[in-house]
Amino acid sequence: MLTWFPSPYPDELFYSVLCRYYLSSGIKEHNIVKRLLFGNRVGIKMATLYPNAAVHAVLSQLPEGVFDGHNVILHHTPFLYYARMYPQQEREALLDDLLQGRGKTPTHLWRTFPKGDYALRYCPLCVQEDTQIYGEPYYHVEHQIPLSSVCVRHRCRLKQIAVDNPRLALNNNFYPLGTVETAREPDMDVTPAELRVSELVWEYWKLPASISPPACNNLYQTLLNGGYMTIARQTGLNVDRAKLYAALCDYHGAETVAKGFGASITTSMMNRIKTWEQLLPDRYILIQTMLDLPTNTVFDPKPIRDKLREKIGRMAGQGGFHTLRQVAGKLHLKQYEVNAILRYYNMAPFWREEIPGKSQTARKGILRCTVDEEELEHIRQYSQEMGYHCAGSFALDCIRFVMEQASRE
Ligand SMILES: [Zn+2]
Known part of the structure; x- marks a missing residue:
């Protein structure tokens, strides 16, 4: 049983709390402290981005009621960022698994996690501010999410602590932020796109735990409304993937886009975005930033306007004696495109179809x-x-x- 355990600071990463426990224990050997924290589960990885059984292992060593597991997972790990795009019930099941100590990282997530030399990150100005307020600096949850590169509070670039072989080192040892060497000078040279992406990462993490993607997809609709629509004879209405990729590269730079999407946006990738089956938020955020769309609109259960549908609906409502060719001309579209749009909206043709010859037997x-x-x-x-x-x-x-x-x- 642990007799003392530090209270987490606001938005403090769970690993950071463990580091402060290590520091205050006065024990030098990492292994001994790990045994105190995790009992016989000393091999547990304690610095993963997605929380794991380490949370349960520590909390079960504490007297009951001292720490609320929900609170630790929701506010002191990036869980809500990584589980944000799940339907609410599935997210609750993931949370429940973690609380029971059964937590496994969903496979689609660990495949996308950064490998190699990615280590914990900090903001030089937060280090100064936290030291003034709390007497020591600590790692913030939102700084660790890889898509984020800027401290949204101070608008400076995040820095990474210098550790060799960080994944192994951080999982096995404690690196309290107060004891590692940190840069003092902030790097204020950040682009508006980098800042906005980091703000959205923060917002996706901070939304209430009950918020999931709604039935409609206002992000996808904004793409269609905003000039990224293409109409194909076979497949109907779609987002022009090549145009979107090029626009994203213009906005974020090719390297950032390649990291988020790979070399191109594939058909199945776009379909998963349209249906919310894409579970890592990064791609939504890269698109959303470029469209300048508020997070509230993305998660709003009320659909935004569908401009094309409104336009076609108005034409259909006006009546008159249009032909398909005339409708196509008015919309500046080809005739097959008009047909594809009607199929997409499940609308009946509203122009007069010329009846060839009527019935053979009718007298003319x-x-x-x-x-x-x-x-x-x-x-x-x-x-x-x-x-x-x-x-x-x-x-x-x-x-x-x-x-x-x-x-x-
Ligand atoms: Zn900061």
Whole structure:
């Protein structure tokens, strides 16, 4: 049983609390302190980004009621960032696993975690400020999430502690921030894109634990509204992936985009973004930053406007005697594109389809009207522009339209 354990500071990383325990224990040997903290589970990895059974191991050594496991996992590990895109029930199941000490890192996450020389990070100005307020510096949770590169509080670049073979070293040993060498001078040279990405990382982590992606996808809709739409004969309405990739590179720089997406945005990648099946938040955040979209809108259960649908809906509502060609012309689209859009929205065609010859057995009557040549030419031209193959079917549509209007009144 642990007789004393430090209280976490605001937003302090769980590993950081363990480091302060080590420091105050007065014991030099890391192994002995690990045994005090974890009992027979001394081999446990204690500095992973996604929390693991270490939290449960420590809390079970403390008298009951001293520490709330929920609080530790939600506020002192990046759990909520990594579990943010899960449906709420699944997130609760993940949390429950961790509280029971069964926590396993979801495989899609450990594949995306940085390897090699990635170590814990700090902000030089936070180090100064925390030392003034608390008497010692500590590691902040939000500084550790790899997509973030800037301290959102001080708007300076995060720095990494210097450790050889950091993954092994940090999991086996304690490196209290107060005892490692830290830079004093802040590096204020950060781009607005880097700052905004870091702010969104912070927001995704800080949203209430109950917030998950809603049924609608306002991020995807903003792409469609914002000029990233492409219409294909076969697959219908989609996001233009090449255009989006190029725009992201323009905004974030090619290196950042390659880190988040790889060499291109694949079809399945885009589908997972559209359906929220992409579980790591990084890609959403890179797109969201570029679109200048607030996090509230992304997680809002109320769908934003669908500009194309509204436009088509208005045209359909106006009625009149449009042909497909005329509708396409008005929308500056090709005819197959208009058909694809209607399929996408599950809308019925609202233009007059020319009925070829009607039924074979029906007897045909002839309607004749006399106009002067000049007017006839005018009518011919007009009907051609509207997509009719002859002036006669146009004239017939006009008559039907007038009669329909009259019967409606
Ligand atoms: Zn800071």
